Amino acid sequence: MTRSDARIAVSTVIFSLRRDRPDDRARVVLPLVRRTRDPFADLWALPGGWLDPAEELEAAASRTLAETTGLAPSYLEQLYAFGAVDRSPTRVVSIVYWALLRADDVDAQVAAHARADDAPENVRWFDAAVLPRLAFDHNEIVDYALWRLRNKVGYSRIAHGLLPEAFTLAELREVYEAILDRRLDPANFRRQVESSDTLIPTDRFRTGSHRPARLYRYNRAVELADRGPLRSAPLPAALS
Amino acid sequence: MTRSDARIAVSTVIFSLRRDRPDDRARVVLPLVRRTRDPFADLWALPGGWLDPAEELEAAASRTLAETTGLAPSYLEQLYAFGAVDRSPTRVVSIVYWALLRADDVDAQVAAHARADDAPENVRWFDAAVLPRLAFDHNEIVDYALWRLRNKVGYSRIAHGLLPEAFTLAELREVYEAILDRRLDPANFRRQVESSDTLIPTDRFRTGSHRPARLYRYNRAVELADRGPLRSAPLPAALS
Numbered sequence: 434m435t436r437s438d439a440r441i442a443v444s445t446v447i448f449s450l451r452r453d454r455p456d457d458r459a460r461v462v463l464p465l466v467r468r469t470r471d472p473f474a475d476l477w478a479l480p481g482g483w484l485d486p487a488e489e490l491e492a493a494a495s496r497t498l499a500e501t502t503g504l505a506p507s508y509l510e511q512l513y514a515f516g517a518v519d520r521s522p523t524r525v526v527s528i529v530y531w532a533l534l535r536a537d538d539v540d541a542q543v544a545a546h547a548r549a550d551d552a553p554e555n556v557r558w559f560d561a562a563v564l565p566r567l568a569f570d571h572n573e574i575v576d577y578a579l580w581r582l583r584n585k586v587g588y589s590r591i592a593h594g595l596l597p598e599a600f601t602l603a604e605l606r607e608v609y610e611a612i613l614d615r616r617l618d619p620a621n622f623r624r625q626v627e628s629s630d631t632l633i634p635t636d637r638f639r640t641g642s643h644r645p646a647r648l649y650r651y652n653r654a655v656e657l658a659d660r661g662p663l664r665s666a667p668l669p670a671a672l673s
Numbered sequence: 674m675t676r677s678d679a680r681i682a683v684s685t686v687i688f689s690l691r692r693d694r695p696d697d698r699a700r701v702v703l704p705l706v707r708r709t710r711d712p713f714a715d716l717w718a719l720p721g722g723w724l725d726p727a728e729e730l731e732a733a734a735s736r737t738l739a740e741t742t743g744l745a746p747s748y749l750e751q752l753y754a755f756g757a758v759d760r761s762p763t764r765v766v767s768i769v770y771w772a773l774l775r776a777d778d779v780d781a782q783v784a785a786h787a788r789a790d791d792a793p794e795n796v797r798w799f800d801a802a803v804l805p806r807l808a809f810d811h812n813e814i815v816d817y818a819l820w821r822l823r824n825k826v827g828y829s830r831i832a833h834g835l836l837p838e839a840f841t842l843a844e845l846r847e848v849y850e851a852i853l854d855r856r857l858d859p860a861n862f863r864r865q866v867e868s869s870d871t872l873i874p875t876d877r878f879r880t881g882s883h884r885p886a887r888l889y890r891y892n893r894a895v896e897l898a899d900r901g902p903l904r905s906a907p908l909p910a911a912l913s
Binding site: 438439441484486487488489490511513514516517518524526528 | 678679681724726727728729730751753754756757758764766768
């Protein structure tokens with residue numbers, strides 16, 4: 434056995450939804466950080482950093498995400514370990530996490546940093562479907578994270594990580610449409626979610642320019658995402 | 674950024690099926706290696722070793738599996754990175770792979786090593802459902818790998834990794850029963866697989882003490898396991 438000289442980095446793909454105007458279709462967006470040094474100086478990269486030897490992997494993902502973007506996610510899960518020999522000039526294995534954050538939480542967190550005058554630098558939000566050439570293998574990593582998100586939204590209540598506590602069926606459908614990048618038939622969608630046990634109707638309604646729409650909440654008895662024997666791992670407080 | 678002093682190890686959970694007598698129900702089994710030094714000397718552990726800095730992660734999994742057990746799997750996929758601070762006296766992040774190997778291939782590979790007089794030492798096969806206390810967090814890792822196997826057998830043709838090229842529906846059902854650890858109704862099972870596009874009937878039959886049973890093979894147009902954008906990763910030659 435030889436001692437490994439590979440270094441361990443931790444990065445996070447954190448998705449949110451954004452629409453520029455109220456009637457626009459929501460898009461999946463993610464924050465990237467412009468690199469200020471080589472390798473890949475000036476290219477955009479996933480938020481991340483080195484693993485501290487005394488730090489849990491998930492804690493390192495949260496810390497480096499906060500240090501580089503100022504964001505705290507509502508959902509965080511390990512994605513994959515990317516370790517191709519040629520992905521960096523030195524050998525770096527990146528343990529990558531993926532995370533979700535509601536649009537209103539993004540706005541609140543960004544505003545709080547602006548008030549405190551500690552807004553992170555070199556951060557910009559990008560449309561996940563239209564990325565420039567990123568540093569390292571980060572384009573491949575985002576593609577894989579999007580694939581995981583699309584798969585997972587089909588069999589778990591993962592969309593909750595992008596929704597407020599109570600939401601209308603139209604708002605839920607818009608999250609699915611943004612993630613799957615296609616239109617869903619409203620009547621079929623309503624039938625499917627109403628026949629599942631994941632949603633609980635509340636006695637509140639969203640009122641506004643349209644006719645009042647009932648608000649639903651997620652059934653907490655259904656796991657946000659089935660992580661099997663790993664489900665005992667601590668979830669961020671926002672979801673507990 | 675501080676330089677990480679954590680070391681990277683690679684381990685593999687490799688499952689096969691075994692029955693002691695022809696009429697026994699098949700059980701999920703895996704090989705473990707007895708540790709000859711501290712930490713956890715004399716306890717059983719997953720086959721593995723240190724990552725060589727010049728080596729791809731998947732190659733390191735194959736190499737350390739071959740070095741410790743003499744086995745070459747028919748399917749290999751990354752499972753998870755286990756990196757809890759207290760899982761080892763020094764900080765070690767283990768990139769864990771999971772693998773499948775047909776029972777007849779296990780027998781052939783073990784016999785070849787015996788003939789060459791290079792049989793690996795300190796290896797023993799265990800029933801996955803009845804494990805002793807293993808070294809490190811390896812009990813937790815095996816539990817998670819079993820959970821992944823059970824999930825994946827439901828929506829992919831992963832069972833192929835445990836079957837010969839051609840097989841009867843009864844043999845396929847036995848693989849599912851062993852993995853899921855429960856009996857399946859033969860008529861329902863036949864209906865389900867015949868209505869899917871994953872199996873192709875051959876014009877050959879298995880003959881023996883029972884009435885002849887048609888042999889099937891997997892439809893190679895259906896992915897063994899959907900790995901999304903990662904599907905371009907090289908698969909072992911046995912499956913190409």
